[in-house]
Amino acid sequence: MDFNIVDIFNRSVTFEMNNEDRYSCGKVYDLYVNGSYEKSVDTNVFSLYQLRPDTEYNVELRATGDNIDETSRLRFRTLKEVCLLDVKDFGAVGDGVKDDTLPIQAAIACCPENGTVRISKGTYLTGSIFLKSNITICFEDGAIMMAITDREKYPILPGMVRRTDDIKEEISFTSWEGNPLSSFASVITGQDVCNVNIIGPGLIDGNAQNSDWWVDVRNKRGAWRPKLVELTRCKNIKLQGLMLQNSPCWTVHPYYSDDIAFYDCSIYNPDNSPNTDGIDPENCCNVKIIGVKISVGDDCVALKSGKIYMSKYHYKKTEDVIIRNCKFERGHGAVTIGSEIACGIQNLNVSQCIFENTDRGLRVKSRRGRGDKSILENLRFSNIKMTGVHMPFTVNMFYFCDPDGHSDYVQCQDALPVDENTPKVGNIFIEDVECDGVNAVFICIYGLPESHVSGIKMNNIKVSYLPKDELVPMCPIMMDNFEDMAGRSIYIRNADTIELSNIYICGSVDSEPQLINVGQKKIEEVCYQNV
Secondary structure (H helix, E strand, O other): OOEEEEEEOOOOEEEEEOOOOOOEEEEEEEEEEOOEEEEEEEEOEEEEOOOOOOOEEEEEEEEOOOOOOOEEEEEEEOOOOOOEEEHHHHOOOOEEEEEOHHHHHHHHHHOOOOEEEEEOOEEEEEOOEEOOOOEEEEEOOOEEEEEOOOHHHOOEEOOEEEOOOOOOOEEEOOOEOOEOOOEEOOOEEEEOOEEEEEEOOOEEEOOHHHOOOOOOOOOOEOEEOOOOEEEEOOEEEEEEOOEEEOOOOOOEEEEOOEEEEEEOOEEEOOOOOOOOOOEOOEOOEEEEEEOOEEEOOOOOEEEEOEOHHHHHHOOOOEEEEEEEOOEEEEEEEEEEEEOOEOOOEEEEEEEEEEEEOEEEEEEEEOOOOOOOOOEEEEEEEEEEEEEOOOEEEEEEOOOOOOOOOOOHHHHOOOOOOOOOOOOEEEEEEEEEEEEEEEOOEEEEEEOEOOEOEEEEEEEEEEEEEOOHHHOOOEOOOOOOOOOOEOOEEEEEEEEEEEEEEEEEEEOOOOOOOEEEEEOOEEEEEEEEEOO
């Protein structure tokens, strides 16, 4: 039993167990701080809060139970802090009735470099709060930031403006589904800020269930819906220990930002809430999602990189993303790539995670028109446990999104010319995965006839299905004229260089993979046990 420090802040710290367990460490450990019992932990990632700045702490993790002598120790010092500003000293009331936007904004504006703004216990009704560089915002236990329901109280951010200096470029302030379109500012908004820590254990509540954000969602009313947290052209922003819920749209949206981290956070949106993804990094580099629990109405984590306009004029791929020791409980996809991915995705590593009752596990969705810079490669999944996931692995190159999604160009099954509009998917590595309670299909891969999905390697996977009388037919991929499936094992079409090894399938309705227009392939020890 061993653990290490993930990150240290001025008033908190996050730890991670060194093991191969998925999300939960399988035991209960007691955490002692300077010799005194603090709490018990049973997850691989856990945090301490309400510490003092620039203070040395000794931490012990002790195994519980009789006749167990298992202890690990760490020593650390919290970061320095220049000053602490409580928002109530700036006139915030925290009664859930008074609009506290301006007092909180004033505290942030006044906070000096390396200072902390404290959101003390209370319910603070706010509109959009804008971040400032080089500060910490600390939500104390019992602190709630509750979003105002009146959309008239939110400023509008323009999607794109032209520069007026000698540089003939544009500046994007926000986006909507991959295009730079005007949107309401988010409850927490960062524009060109750096070195900001937002630490818990408080709550940020979008309050969308009491507003009209989830009504008539496909029509733009004044501007597109806000996110709960949006970070545009930001660098070195960390969220730790927060609960985020009831977002008007995507919950957290890093946009053209680098070095973004999420530690030990929880995200919850109702299962029927529209477009309420958990975390959507778009055109971002170096993103860490560690120890995060997500249950939402859409995709839990969705990696994006814009549509074709952004690829042509503002190219920046999303790359170097780590997702580890997370639990994704409900949503359309646990980890989704696309569909707005015109700049491409590279170097994703997902490990030690649990997916429960999501529609899909890994979900890749693209289409013609995303462009030749839309290259998805080096996607790695390892040590994953899926339970009740209907379709664990899907790759769909005919995703029928956008106004032209059902057009002949997007849905044509003939091989079209490879040109500047043709995307590419390849190099996906999956190993050490357990899938229990599969419903529709274990693997469904459908590439373009002119651009095959290539380089799929899957090894050491165990799959079991729902009982046959509980299977419910459903369509695994969103494309035109594709059949519903129930209890199917492996369906791959328009693919090359496929390697399947040590895959054990129990309870499927078929007894062999269905491979259509598949080139080079290597299939070893794909074993079926029908029950």
